[in-house]
Amino acid sequence: MPTPRVTLLDVARRAGVSRTTASFVMAGRTDMRISAEAEHRVLHAARELNYRPNLMARSLRTKLTRTIGLVSDTIASEAFAGELIRGSFSTALLHQHLLFVGETEGDDTVETQLVQDMLDRGVDGFVYASMYTRPARPPAILRGHRFVLLNCVAEDQRLPAVLPDERGAGRAAAGLLLDAGHRDRIFLVGETPDGVYAARERRAGVEEALARAGGALAGTVECLWWPEPAYEAVREFFGDGARASALICLNDRIAFGVYQAAAEAGLTVPDDVSVVSFDDSHLASWLRPALTSVAIPHFELGRTAVELLLADVPAHDVHPVPMPVRERGSVAPPRPARASGHAGADIHSG
Amino acid sequence: MPTPRVTLLDVARRAGVSRTTASFVMAGRTDMRISAEAEHRVLHAARELNYRPNLMARSLRTKLTRTIGLVSDTIASEAFAGELIRGSFSTALLHQHLLFVGETEGDDTVETQLVQDMLDRGVDGFVYASMYTRPARPPAILRGHRFVLLNCVAEDQRLPAVLPDERGAGRAAAGLLLDAGHRDRIFLVGETPDGVYAARERRAGVEEALARAGGALAGTVECLWWPEPAYEAVREFFGDGARASALICLNDRIAFGVYQAAAEAGLTVPDDVSVVSFDDSHLASWLRPALTSVAIPHFELGRTAVELLLADVPAHDVHPVPMPVRERGSVAPPRPARASGHAGADIHSG
């Protein structure tokens, strides 16, 4: 059962050449002259013997393993962490590389140990990822090795990094509403602490787009980014008699809570209120009506990071990845304003 | 910057011993006599030089890499695929192993290629996983290598496999309702095609528990395992005037649809209908009232598989992993039957 390994020497012998020649042929190197005749014999022998080079032996010499490490603070999350891994893996595979994964749980000691373990196994480079966009400086042990930051904003902007274009996403979300005819009474739902990159940028994007159209946010319903708090906050909002033309929820979980609060207030989405959101989790397509959401391009993020890592020339800047809009059924033109002087004004100001 | 590697020879020299001796000390082998004195010198030198053995060189000789491969049909899914990877990774790490991940998308050619790629890199074993429990026979290329099936039922029951105890989960779900006092008018929601392991087993478990208590399923509401179809089917069910005491949803997505249909029918969960479900996705805790669900133990599945894979003595049987119940707010005692002879009968038959 334990088939004796076919080595390069076996191939060489069968082809009637030296190990050296066989090696050069297998490596496809042209800097050494080898006759078409000999090359063919080697290739043929390799095929016949079903030769597979021993990568460990090769690595010992070359210091290259065609292997990369994905070290992340969190592997699992309710979002599609899997998509990120998938994007990384499939891109690695495309380049004939394999992918180690590892989680640090944010512990620096574990992190250093993990990177060391991967280094011991000769990984050619690292994707240093955070599941949620946050500021982070790569650990010291990474110095001198090739790596790409994923979903982290480093102080040093010249470090290679890949980030979702949250600001663009904010603009896109607002744009969706603007295009549908909304202008006033657009509210943001969800708190936006300065330290949270996604929150800050999404909000900035929204404000930017609104301002560009001569409008502005009508206000913010502050709440944590979870269904329950959002539900509570928006119920109160509606209870106070507030009227909204559209709600921009900072993520889908918030939108979920918003849907419930709206239903309870007797409001129909999207006829009475339009709702747009961020993340495009599965929830978005399960909601009724299905939720229009700006997606986090997990797959693309992974893909881009690995692409950058494996590129011939190392990157030295941050690469924003566009966040695609998934239009569904939660946006409609605003209800025509009821007998009020504002309607006319709105039309003229457009 | 490219620090010259510290090799075993450096350590040996500094300790004033041969490479052989240093090797034995580092490997902690006792089958060769080495004086405490020499051992101490080697250890000391290694520490001083910050020696790290070159695993590639070691592997070349030993054929062991302290590395395992997780090959799965699907890495990403709406369920916590990440938890499965996490369980596998952290257990591997516990045993000083690192984890390769790979996805085949169910393609046999890709699968064989991927396994081969991992084999080329010397993995010590495989976790062959399916994200959804299904029948599967391990690919031929795995023959002769160590592996554990995860979430797959092989025809050959003597292959090492790890499976969620779906039947037990079915029993647990029914037990929850039984304990709350439900007996009659318990319906199953979701189709149960014979080919789908989880469906078949969950249903069997439910029926088993019910039968044991002298009851039986009042019926099944057939529908696909998604919110929308479930919503439609249950709406129709209620529309036909059917009354249910409790609904056992075959997954959380179904329960989500059921919640909506119930709300529309003017029924309150759990006062009018109790609902239990399977999977314990995040959805379960976001629903109002929060959904009682039997969890798929993704982390445990990964953990168990790797534990089995790395065990000293290879396993040769299937290992069921219990599915824990997450009790939340969707189960309550049944509404007392309204003026009808049945109420008394129910009580007496208990």
Next chain:
DNA sequence: CGCTCGTGCTGAATCGGATTAGCTGAGACT
């Protein structure tokens, strides 16, 4: 006093490739 035996250690081979240095023989050129 010579022999065996156990202790503590070492030299050299090995794993399977990549790579450097150089060799051989034929034709071109002087």
Next chain:
DNA sequence: AGTCTCAGCTAATCCGATTCAGCACGAGCG
């Protein structure tokens, strides 16, 4: 005829561990 060039190939070394096969030395023994 002698020298150069160049195509085409090979021997030997290296990468950094593990491991096999002994070797030297002192103690114990008859």
